[in-house]
Amino acid sequence: MGTVTGDRALGCIAAPIRLLRASFSALLCSVLPVALCALQLAPGSVAAQPPAESGAPKENYVLVLTGTPPYTPAFTVIDQGMQAAVARGYARPVTFLFETLDTVRFDLAIDRLTLAQLIAKKYENLRPRALMLVTESAVDLYLDHLQSLWPGVPAIYHSVPRDVAQRRYANRGLAGIASDSDFEQTLRIAFALQPKARRLLIVGGVSEFDQRELAQARQALRPYAGRVQIDYLIGLSPEALAERVAREDRDAIVLYVSLLRDQRGLVYTPVDVLERLSGASAAPVYGAWESFMGRGIVAGGIESLWSRGERAGEMLVHALQAPTPLAPVTSGPIEAVCMADARQLERFGLRAGLLPDGCELRFSEPGWFQRFWWQSLLVLAALLGQSALIVSLLLQRRRRHAAELKLQAQRVQLLHASRLAVAGELTASIAHEINQPLGAILSNADAAQILVEAGKMERGELLHILADIKRDDLRASDVIKRLRALLARHETERRSIDLNRVVEDAAAILRHEAGRRAVAIEYALDASPADVIGDAVQLQQVIINLILNAFDACVDLPDGARRVRVVTSNTPNGVQISVRDFGAGIALADLPSVFDAFYTTKGGGMGLGLSIARSIVEAHGGSISAASCDVGAEFRVILPLAPVTDVPEQRAGDTT
Numbered sequence: 001m002g003t004v005t006g007d008r009a010l011g012c013i014a015a016p017i018r019l020l021r022a023s024f025s026a027l028l029c030s031v032l033p034v035a036l037c038a039l040q041l042a043p044g045s046v047a048a049q050p051p052a053e054s055g056a057p058k059e060n061y062v063l064v065l066t067g068t069p070p071y072t073p074a075f076t077v078i079d080q081g082m083q084a085a086v087a088r089g090y091a092r093p094v095t096f097l098f099e100t101l102d103t104v105r106f107d108l109a110i111d112r113l114t115l116a117q118l119i120a121k122k123y124e125n126l127r128p129r130a131l132m133l134v135t136e137s138a139v140d141l142y143l144d145h146l147q148s149l150w151p152g153v154p155a156i157y158h159s160v161p162r163d164v165a166q167r168r169y170a171n172r173g174l175a176g177i178a179s180d181s182d183f184e185q186t187l188r189i190a191f192a193l194q195p196k197a198r199r200l201l202i203v204g205g206v207s208e209f210d211q212r213e214l215a216q217a218r219q220a221l222r223p224y225a226g227r228v229q230i231d232y233l234i235g236l237s238p239e240a241l242a243e244r245v246a247r248e249d250r251d252a253i254v255l256y257v258s259l260l261r262d263q264r265g266l267v268y269t270p271v272d273v274l275e276r277l278s279g280a281s282a283a284p285v286y287g288a289w290e291s292f293m294g295r296g297i298v299a300g301g302i303e304s305l306w307s308r309g310e311r312a313g314e315m316l317v318h319a320l321q322a323p324t325p326l327a328p329v330t331s332g333p334i335e336a337v338c339m340a341d342a343r344q345l346e347r348f349g350l351r352a353g354l355l356p357d358g359c360e361l362r363f364s365e366p367g368w369f370q371r372f373w374w375q376s377l378l379v380l381a382a383l384l385g386q387s388a389l390i391v392s393l394l395l396q397r398r399r400r401h402a403a404e405l406k407l408q409a410q411r412v413q414l415l416h417a418s419r420l421a422v423a424g425e426l427t428a429s430i431a432h433e434i435n436q437p438l439g440a441i442l443s444n445a446d447a448a449q450i451l452v453e454a455g456k457m458e459r460g461e462l463l464h465i466l467a468d469i470k471r472d473d474l475r476a477s478d479v480i481k482r483l484r485a486l487l488a489r490h491e492t493e494r495r496s497i498d499l500n501r502v503v504e505d506a507a508a509i510l511r512h513e514a515g516r517r518a519v520a521i522e523y524a525l526d527a528s529p530a531d532v533i534g535d536a537v538q539l540q541q542v543i544i545n546l547i548l549n550a551f552d553a554c555v556d557l558p559d560g561a562r563r564v565r566v567v568t569s570n571t572p573n574g575v576q577i578s579v580r581d582f583g584a585g586i587a588l589a590d591l592p593s594v595f596d597a598f599y600t601t602k603g604g605g606m607g608l609g610l611s612i613a614r615s616i617v618e619a620h621g622g623s624i625s626a627a628s629c630d631v632g633a634e635f636r637v638i639l640p641l642a643p644v645t646d647v648p649e650q651r652a653g654d655t656t
């Protein structure tokens, strides 16, 4: 710590008091707080007398006399640690008084005797029970002058370099704590993090304090001499320093010692300079003070300022409690420990894993998950919920698809069963239609046999009989073919079909049944074009169903009155097939029910024909409706016309 300049002569106490008083008035305001300017030194009171025991203070005042500026971060932390230890260890309340010499930064323009007298006068009414001396300028002032002014008041010191403490204060009856900056450890940490570093920059100032710190740093640098290039940047202004380190290589190591004053004599707070330096530096910056942590250094071997304050506080408690003076012991520095700034490590891409074991990593940013844990959990829960929902929807879709397939298969079976039922209904007609040509064939064969046996068979007649047999055979075969087409299981087809042809085929199947029931069927196949996309067999099934229902409706009519009209025509919505009968008709109230499954008014009816017809028509994209007429009923099926362009043939996967 800087030596306080000025007159060190101790004998000045004897100087004429009046002369001193004259100079005090001017000095008072420049050194002490303004409020104290009003203080007038009473004649003869300059050399403060030892306080009389009778006037023992009611309050416990402790005067902290410090050579540091009043608000340095380091001093603030030490002071808080000290006060915390006193509050913990001493039962009675203690009031701290602070007197800042600020000699760390400035040379005082007052001789030290005068200053000591002034301080003694200032605190005459607040007689301290103990003194806390911070930095050697405070210790020196105490030893040289204040001790004799306040005899018997115990004093403790801290923030004094170990060599100064040992050299100057060991035999002066003082107790205190020495403290050194641990540059050895700081350099070890720097080289652990940057083993490839070949260049070392030492940054320092020119104040006495800076120089003393630099001397310590130089000691620590000895083992590295020759191994790395060492450059000293001493006394540069913060601007010049920033500009200089900005050009450095990332592999270099910058050791920031302290910069209280630059070559121009300008005074700074070291941490402010560090912030500037580190902000601009291309190379990692290291330092040995705790107040540098978080302000720009990557790491360092650092003494806990709080612990230093606590230890000083504990000594103070002892001094306040003990009636006898403290044993004059100089306590060693608080052991420096490795501390590192996680943000700076990350900035320079240095691996925290290279730090010595047990190194305290500060400012480590919590991970994304740690910072947003509850939001993350929320999102995770939402994602899980969503996934579960998606899985359940997929399962549902699969189940629905399976159910649809099953339904489709059942529908196909139903369609087939329904066609078999139609076939059953037509059995008599079918048998007749087949029997007729078979009978004709038999008759023709018989006739041919008779003629042959009688020897009257001519060639021309034989050919004629054979032609008849062939025609009748083809007729029977046609009937069977049509029936097979209707009844065979087949894949549902989607192809362009002519609806008029479908009606004609249905008419062929029903021709004999119509005759058997004595129903006259009129066909007016006027639709043109009549092409729709779909399955011819299924549509034929619909038409047969409608016509058979029409036959049933006519059953009670007298012969000759049974009439059914089948018409195809074009409507704006597509091709229409209407089946009109003149039978019993449908009561208006029953109209909505006729397409319901199992609705029937017939004794042996199943009530499935129309419901199946509707499902077929709707599967073809069409519609079916029933209307009650004045006489009889009319059913209309409308199917969309096939597009004009060629429609590729498709096959659905079901069979009917």
Ligand code: ADP
Residues within 6 Å of the ligand: 545, 549, 550, 553, 581, 583, 584, 585, 586, 594, 599, 600, 601, 602, 604, 605, 606, 607, 608, 609, 610, 611, 632, 633
């Ligand atoms: P089913 O013929 O087995 O009764 P459908 O579903 O084909 O089954 O017909 C259901 C009902 O609709 C019939 O029972 C009948 O009451 C009525 N129906 C159908 N077509 C006609 C029609 N052309 N005239 C009068 N009623 C009809």
